[in-house]
Amino acid sequence: MKPAILAVDDEPSVLESYCVALEDDYRIIPASDGKSALELLEANNIDLVLLDIMMPKMDGIETLRRMKKADPDVDVIMVTVKKDVESVVTCMKLGARDYISKPFQIEELLHTIERELEAGALRKENRFLRSEMQGRSEEKKMVSCSPCMQHISDTIAKVAPQDSTVLITGETGTGKELVALEIHRRSLRSAHPLCIVNCAAIPSELIESELFGHERGAFTSAYRKAIGKFEMAHGGTILLDEITALPLEAQSRLLRVLQERSIQRVGSTKAIPVDVRVVAITNIDLKTAVSQSRFREDLYYRLNVLPIEVPPLRERKEDIPLLVKHFLDRFNKKAGKHVEGLSPEALKCFMAYDWPGNVRELENLLERLVVLAERSLIPQESLPVDILSEEVFQMRGPLKKAVQKFEQRYIGAILEKTRGNRGKTADLLGIHRSTLADKIQQLGLGESNA
Structure with a gap:
């Protein structure tokens, strides 16, 4: 427009x-x-x-x-x-x-x-970036007590004051962006913009314009000159999330920017100096991407100056109680609830589960549990079946006891979901209502789910 x-x-x-x-x-x-x-x-x-x-x-x-x-x-x-x-x-x-x-x-x-x-566009973008950074800093922070995350924190303290490029790797949902935010917050550039670019969310034909800007008339809809993210981040930090989504041609231009510390807007031959620290994030093994010719090897070495690998949640389960408290505090405020925590049985299930979606999966589940909670403590019966079944797999003992334990958790969870409606519960379980009544009595579910 x-x-x-x-x-x-x-x-x-x-x-x-x-x-x-x-x-x-x-x-x-x-x-x-x-x-x-x-x-x-x-x-x-x-x-x-x-x-x-x-x-x-x-x-x-x-x-x-x-x-x-x-x-x-x-x-x-x-x-x-x-x-x-x-x-x-x-x-x-x-x-x-x-x-x-x-x-x-x-x-x-x-x-x-x-x-x-x-x-004016640059001022507006800088106002937005600063407010966004402030909002992210207030809402998102690193919460941990595990030795491996303490090592990450120590590494951040060492690399933050430097201007070298940082490459943050790790599985989806581990908190890679939080590490990047912490690096910027502790850096000498913290008073300047932090510009976040999700490379996977930008169409390939627009990515160069988004990163480096364009001159008026550079393409059909270019009614005016536009500033790219690198210019917006001048003096600060640019965070390139999902860096492997960059097309090879854009990777070449990014490599030149890292080498020459200047950019050229699309449709221009003029070099514009930029003072920007680059932090790249990926959940893909870049060495594999290089071997498959999906990522430039020379760009990989330019980015991999200061590597930081964020461990998955299953390797730092001692962080789970702290994360649970952190997210419960946030979602209680958001939903106007007063959930105090998880029951001991529910927390045991959390500790037994491997969290394939990592901290993001934990965060999303806790938001759902807080919204649906009717008690001050979230009971084990409110947990999803996949988390409940994980505890069963951790059990040792006779098969009959394990089956009984699973039935107790599973039927209890369905009763919780239907708010104790036995007719609906029987339909969902595919059993007769009288069979459900017998199971409820046998498993001791009658008092809490009558």
Whole structure:
């Protein structure tokens, strides 16, 4: 979509000039006075305002003051007939970004607009990145007590102050992004943007534009120059998640960026220096990807300067009680619940389970359990069958006892799911209601699930 420019001037001929000069590249929204300009600003998503200073009734200075009160982030270029230094200084103090003088040259107007839109987009993106980083830092943090995660924390402390490239590997859901966030938070770049790019979520034909930006006219929908993620992250860190999803051509360009510390926007030959630390994340064995010609070997060595492998949850089960408390606290606040924890039997099941989805699986399950919880302690019967069955596989003893234990857990879980409705439970189990009644009595489920 074309950028929207609110053009404010009491002279119809000036508004007509704006439309003729700018309508090919921009969507022009005209306003003939300050009052209508304020109404249009509120009703539309405006990218830039061209505001005349000398207007009757409400002049440009007062209009600017009210615009900034309504939307402090709105970008405004002042337009003046004469270079009244005092008025220009007043406007700049009120938050105007630039000014041009009438009569203006079309090239000067276009250049000023393009420059300000580019700078405005960068400011907006930086505001978003900082707020996102703050939100992630408050909500997500590393929670652990295991020796292997303490080793990870010690490694982070060593690599964070450096500028070398980091490659974080590990299974899906292990917390690789948290490690990357912690590296940025502890780095000397923490006051600058952290730009996160999910390489797998961007269409291959757009990935280079997303990373390196593009010039106006570089392709059909490129109505204006766009800043890429590397420029947005200037001075900070760029996190390339699922790095193996990058097409080979984009891998070549990334390799050049790492070598030369500069980027070229799509459609340009100009090299733009960038000061960015690169942190890459993958859940795929890059050596295998290299051997299969899916990933460049030279790029692999460029990325693998400081490798960090995050262990799966099954190798650090001592972290599970801490993670359970952490997630219960978060989801209690979110759902307005007061779940105190897991019953001893439920926690035993958690400790026996191998968590193939790692911490993410644990997090998602606890959110579900908190939302559905009706007691202060989550009972074993509320757990999914796959977690319950894991405990059965850990048992030792006669087959009859193991079968009885499984039936107790399984039937109890179905009763919990149906809120004690025996008719529905019998249907789900595929047994007669009288058979269910006998099982409930035999297994001692009658009191809690009657």
